Amino acid sequence: MQMQDKLSDRQLSDEQSREVAETIREEIARRRISRQALAEQAKLSLSTLEKALGGRRPFTLATTVRLEQALGVSLRKSIVAPAPAVGNDVAPDSLGSYSHRAVTWIEGVYITLRPSFGDKDAIFAYRTEIVWEPRVSSLVFREGERTDTAYEHTGEVAVPHQSGFIYLVINKHGQHRVITVSRPTVSGAMYGIISTLRAGAGSQLTPVAAPIAYVPARIIADPAVGRISPDHANYKLYRDHLRRTVDDSFALFLPA
Incomplete structure (x- = not known):
């Protein structure tokens, strides 16, 4: 007993x-x-x-x-399930065949910023950690401190040599969410586009794309998370980072 x-x-x-x-x-x-x-x-x-x-x-x-x-x-x-073999520090070809040593500069804790899908004037901020996972021999990302905890995700990180961009990918039973961001700038921030589904009334889901920024938490004096409204002390800083996505041509949004 x-x-x-x-x-x-x-x-x-x-x-x-x-x-x-x-x-x-x-x-x-x-x-x-x-x-x-x-x-x-x-x-x-x-x-x-x-x-x-x-x-x-x-x-x-x-x-x-x-x-x-x-x-x-x-x-x-x-x-x-049996654990994958340990000791291989090269990611699979589907993620870009990168070695751990070649991507250590991407690892870290970021404050993730995107427009709020529920309030057009607010910014949605949460924590994302990018780390090397030996069990799968690749970088993975883990979201946390989201106000909508039901939608916190863990996914794979692809770093192909050809495009020069980084892809944070979630595949849950065939349903994909893809985030495409630039390589880190001098400050360590990454800027790009998130393509996902927006939850509406009832079970309604709508495809949506929006700018997104990953800002190293270490360079933010007070890395606040949650729904950041215009009267919040961090709002201007967060808005400026989001605007860099388009203003500095990290990504383009074409008119219909």
Whole structure:
């Protein structure tokens, strides 16, 4: 019995916890249920669920099993799958065949800026981390501190030599979101275009493209996140970064 208790209390790795959290957020958004309702169904406290989804506490095996039973889906695909061979520091050809050493200058924490899809006068800001992931031998990006946590994503980073641009790609069951940005400037910022779906009323989704900027968090005195309105202290700084996308021809938006 003690051995079973120890196994149930086993904590998932940080990467496994992130994957479980992302799947849960997707299921919550798809089913349109509250976190409180899910916590009650899984017989967990809302505080435990919130901390795990927010990355402040790793998931345990026992908690994961309860959530699987409540949702009726498997949350442990990557846990039981065999891990890729470790030691290869070259990304696959589909991502540009780059070596880890060649892209270390892209790694870091960024404040991501784009226009708010819900308020035409506001700027939406959140945190993005780009790191090398040995398990998949490539750079990956992880979004966090979004006010719409159900839409936080983790994806692959392609750095092809031919175009000179960087692609942050999400492919979830065939549904793609693609972000195309420039190589980092002298300050380390990257500018480009996000192509995604905008959530509307009910289940309505609309394709949308918008300028986007990745600004190193280290060069912002107060890296605020969330919906930044015109009266916010960071608004002008964030707006100037977004405007650079078009003003400095990092990207073009052609008229119809």
